[in-house]
Amino acid sequence: MGGSTFCASKVSRDLTKKATMPAVKGDNMRGLLVFISDIRNCKSKEAEIKRINKELANIRSKFKGDKTLDGYHKKKYVCKLLFIFLLGHDIDFGYMEAVNLLSSNRYTEKQIGYLFISVMISANNDLIKLVIKSIKNDLASPNPVHVNLALQCTANIGSKEMAEGLGNEIPKLLVTGMEKSLRETIDSVKQSAALTLLRLLRTSPEYIQIGEWSSRVIHLLNDQHLGVVTSAASLIEALVKKNPEEYKGCVSLAVSRLSRANLQDYTYYFVPAPWLSVKLLRLLQNYPPPEDPAVRTRLTECLETILNKAQEPPKSKKIQHGNAKNAVLNEAINLIIHMDSDPNLLVRACNQLGQFLQHRETNLRYLALESMCLLATSEFSHEAVKKHQETVVNSLKTERDVSVRQRAVDLLYAMCDKTNAEEIVGEMLEYLETADYSIREEMVLKVAILAEKYAVDYTWYVDVILNLIRISGDYVSEEVWYRVIQIVINRDDVQGYAAKTVFEALQAPACHENMVKVGGYILGEFGNLIAGDPRSSPLVQFQLLHSKYHLCGPATRGLILSTYIKFVNLFPEIKSTIQDVLKSDNNLRNSDVELQQRSVEYLQLSTVASTDVLATVLEEMPPFPERESSILAKLKKKKPTVTEQAENKEPKQPMPQAQMSNNVNTHNTPPPLSVPAASNPPSAAASDDLLGLNSPGPSQAAPSAGSFLLDVFDTVGSSPPTNGVDSNGLTPGAEESFKKFICKNNGVLFENDLLQIGVKSEYRQNLGRLGIFYGNKTSFQFSGFSIDTHCSQITCTPKPVGTTIESGAQVQQVINIECITEFSDAPLLIISFMCNGNSHRLNLKLPVMFSKFSEPAEMDSATFFARWKGLSQPNQECQKVFKAKFPIDTEQNKTKMLGFGISILEGIDPNPDNYVSAGVIHIKGSQVGCLVRLEPNKNAQMYRLTIRASKPPVPNILADLLEHQF
């Protein structure tokens, strides 16, 4: 096969043989060659620019001249302009001449015209309409080579205008071919038409209607010409992604084609049609394993043949043979992983990749590491992958190429589970000490996630994170240190240990600023837990922290100031020392406004507030709501896309502001020790921290005085009795407002003229905490206020509230909930009180649903389908079809599903309009996984909702809840 090319020895030969001008094939534009030689002979950049400017002036004058240029000259100049453009210079003329060439009868002129247009024209160029017109003419040409030029140009530009103007023409070429032409040329037109159509489909699907031809397009897979099949396979895959159902027929055709994709011209270094095979194997990855047993058997045979061939001795020593063979093998393994149904194939795939892990070809080792990541997610092969742990750790240590080491990190991350977490995290930490800077940040995120996910003992977790900061402090992003603080605050069993450990870490002479942040925060919260030891007495803690103060940036200093004011509350004995620090000019008159303000306010607070007020304001931080780890989110969005890099001038916020705004904007991040400004009512700020709200919360639940007055004048005396109940014994409106909470946690549960009831709730695993706010809207006192809850299936523990609510006042009640088993009936909330001599009673439903105990679960498509298939018994599924209640809006629907406590899994359903989700519901002592698929039908304004879960009544309970939300 083809002799070697570009061999190194030839470079020297080039210098002698071709230094001035090489032999030129075919057409001979001598002027162009002379010009290119001139450019190459330029000794400096300046000389080159001078020569180019001279040429541009020459061409311009030729184009402007009176004499009409003949086609040859026009072609030559257009070609020169193209060359100049490709050297990196801007070209602002000559476009019209190029467009003229398109209508030339001479093939070469037309061809150069199309090349110029393809390379230079941008989609929104004014000339595009003229170009489209020429293309249309050529598409209708009886000469297939002209048709092909027009198709190639369309595929190269592929703009929206082209889709609009040509979208109707091209499908015809694909399925009918042209009359009176030779078979061969029809084939080449079909090939180009298929890929041109694909390009237009990608840019502007709205203009491409395949409709009636879909079955003929599928049958292109049966075409005798393998080139046609190769092109068509790509088109069909794109169509399948849009509409899997309509193109389902391609599965059996693809399988049968796969088993006979063998034709001499298409054999590449002894590998039969590798490109076609790979495309077919990819096409099949859009469907679940074939249902038809015969097709399925045939596919299994194909895959086995491919795996068998991998074990045979190579038919050629050429690298091309190996690459092509392994390309097919890798794609086959991808399909096996995708189907995730045949344990035998999966384990064989894993063994094969295991061999590659130690292959002498770096490329193969790289790909083996990559594919094994996928295998690690399958339950059938996870264990088999784990056998290679030692090899992978070894790769991490010995590979010379950082991109291979990166893959090893990814695989270790993927194969990690409870059994090997400590070992893998240990290896990764060790490697981090010497790791390449380019992968440190990602490694830090991964270690942090693994340590959290598989921590049995949270002291281990704290150690790991502090190690991370010590080893790689610069690469520890905010998310990581926020997270360790969230976890320490939420788990009281680890707080003392954390305080002790950070205290020790801070004693290192040079410690990273991130360590100071974590240390400052944790000591501010839990310094008291170690204050009994004289070695870490309050004063020692303070002095240790203060010794770092001047070494830190303003953001950290702000945080440390907050720690100081927390110390004032924790350790009254060092109050005056702290006040002295706050009073120093360095703080009180700091040029940084934020630091100055904190110093002034904290000093004032420490001076004027009583111990009680201090204790309230500076109370220990309440637990953070459990949500998806923000580190995970960070890891996911780490990779920028190519287009994003165009506008990577993100405004960098000055640190202190960023820090302050964290309190308001983010759910997941702990506000770095926020202490409310002295002028704010402490309770409001405290509840902000608790929930990190962006949904209506306390501001609604605590109506402003202004609106009260209006309500009072309007309604007092005329208020209807609120004792009426509906057929379920509920107060009218109770059911509706209950439903409003299915996809959100905060809002107004009930409101009438007398009373407004707001709810804020948070859930963690199988526990929930509801804050209920009762606001008296009248100008009278409520007396005999009593609250009762009724529930049979969950544990519901309301904290007592007083029996009176003053006019205009609001009281808060906390109710703790524990989910014992699955339930469908919500607890009842019964409220009774006297107001202005009338007694009132409200029967409401407490907005607690089974779904509230669900946490979104992330998984890839292989895992999803495997689980979905695993839940195939009839009582494990519930399906509902219902009419849309709201306009079908993707973003809103996603928000609702996330609010429901299930994830949005992208890229799993072949139809991008459908939503696929997963969640884990926590019940006392166990968990129930659930999978959800929601299929909107925009034309009919209908939805089909399918829910599967392992425990029988769960799908029905969830479907009943979710049904009314869309």
Added chain:
Amino acid sequence: MMQFMLLFSRQGKLRLQKWYIAHPDKLKKKITRELVALVLSRKPKMCSFLEWKDLKVVYKRYASLYFCCAIEAEDNELLTLEVIHRYVELLDKYFGSVCELDIIFNFEKAYFMLDELLLGGEVQETSKKNVLKAIAAQDLLQEESEEPKSLLEEMGFVSGP
């Protein structure tokens, strides 16, 4: 699908660029700059695949020229390496022991050849025979139109070899 292919010399001079998705010129230049620097900085025997932004980069050096393709996550790296090789083979067969200069002086031919092999970023025709046949047919048409009196005219291009 392949997003773009770049050919550049060891000195970092761009010799050919083919974009299968529409980017503004400014972005194209930026991407080219970054990738050329990235690939040139790699040592021999390193892996031919790189993760770069949300793309996969596959490159290979042939004598003084680097061939570098950017493909998407689900594309097959090894086979992309062989797309490059097939392209080199085609150029080699056509020019007869191709070298960098051939591509500089005949850049338009290099483009035409690439359009036969790949279209819209997907592999179109992988048979070497078929691609060369198509290019030979073009050349015949060319000579036919340049020298209308040639004998070739009478032979007719479609029935050619």
